[in-house]
Amino acid sequence: MSEPTAYRPQQRDVEVFEDLFGDGLTDGQITWHPYVQPGRDAVDVRWLYTGDETGPDGAEAYIAHFRPGAHGDLHRHLGFELLFILDGELVNDNGQRYRAGTLVLERPGSIHRVASPEGCKMLVVREKRTLPLRPGELPDDGLALAAAPLSA
Numbered sequence: 001m002s003e004p005t006a007y008r009p010q011q012r013d014v015e016v017f018e019d020l021f022g023d024g025l026t027d028g029q030i031t032w033h034p035y036v037q038p039g040r041d042a043v044d045v046r047w048l049y050t051g052d053e054t055g056p057d058g059a060e061a062y063i064a065h066f067r068p069g070a071h072g073d074l075h076r077h078l079g080f081e082l083l084f085i086l087d088g089e090l091v092n093d094n095g096q097r098y099r100a101g102t103l104v105l106e107r108p109g110s111i112h113r114v115a116s117p118e119g120c121k122m123l124v125v126r127e128k129r130t131l132p133l134r135p136g137e138l139p140d141d142g143l144a145l146a147a148a149p150l151s152a
Contacts, residue, residue: 015048017063020086021100025065025121032065039073039132042066051129058129066090066116074113079128081106088120 018024032044044065051058057079066088074093083090083104090098093113098104100120106112111133 020063025063025087030063035064037132039075040071042068042070043072057127059127060129061123061125064122064124066120066122068119069115069117070119071115072113074111074133075130076133077106077108077110077126077128077130079108079126081110081127081130082123082125084123086121086123088116088118090120090122091115091117 017029019027024030030046032046035043035045044067045062048061048063050060054060059079063086083098083102083106085098085100085102085104087100089100090104091114092098093115108128
């Protein structure tokens with residue numbers, strides 16, 4: 001009977017972000033990049049992984065920095081999305097306010113838009129990409145669409 005081989009830790013490609021509830025969001029360990037997407041304004045991100053790495057469904061994760069007044073336009077979630085608010089406050093179009101320490105689960109098919117009047121930082125994990133929408137583009141059967149003013 002042979003002896004079991006002892007486990008030896010292997011080198012791995014691991015990134016670690018420390019003290020995200022303290023100085024970790026502002027101490028320079030995170031390099032922010034503009035989030036270039038139609039309907040986004042004043043949003044920077046630190047990509048953790050992107051659809052280019054995960055495949056055609058567009059699974060992605062990032063740390064987002066909504067500067068004061070930032071917003072994301074109306075969109076539909078094609079998969080689950082987790083938001084964990086790390087700092088500040090995010091406001092959903094239905095009036096719900098998500099403060100630091102809040103975990104939000106958006107389900108597939110959810111339609112909404114968000115803003116941060118005072119700014120916030122959050123962890124975003126998406127199972128699939130989102131689909132940008134214009135108010136009135138879909139049947140008005142949800143709270144988010146009902147709250148969306150129609151463009152002139």
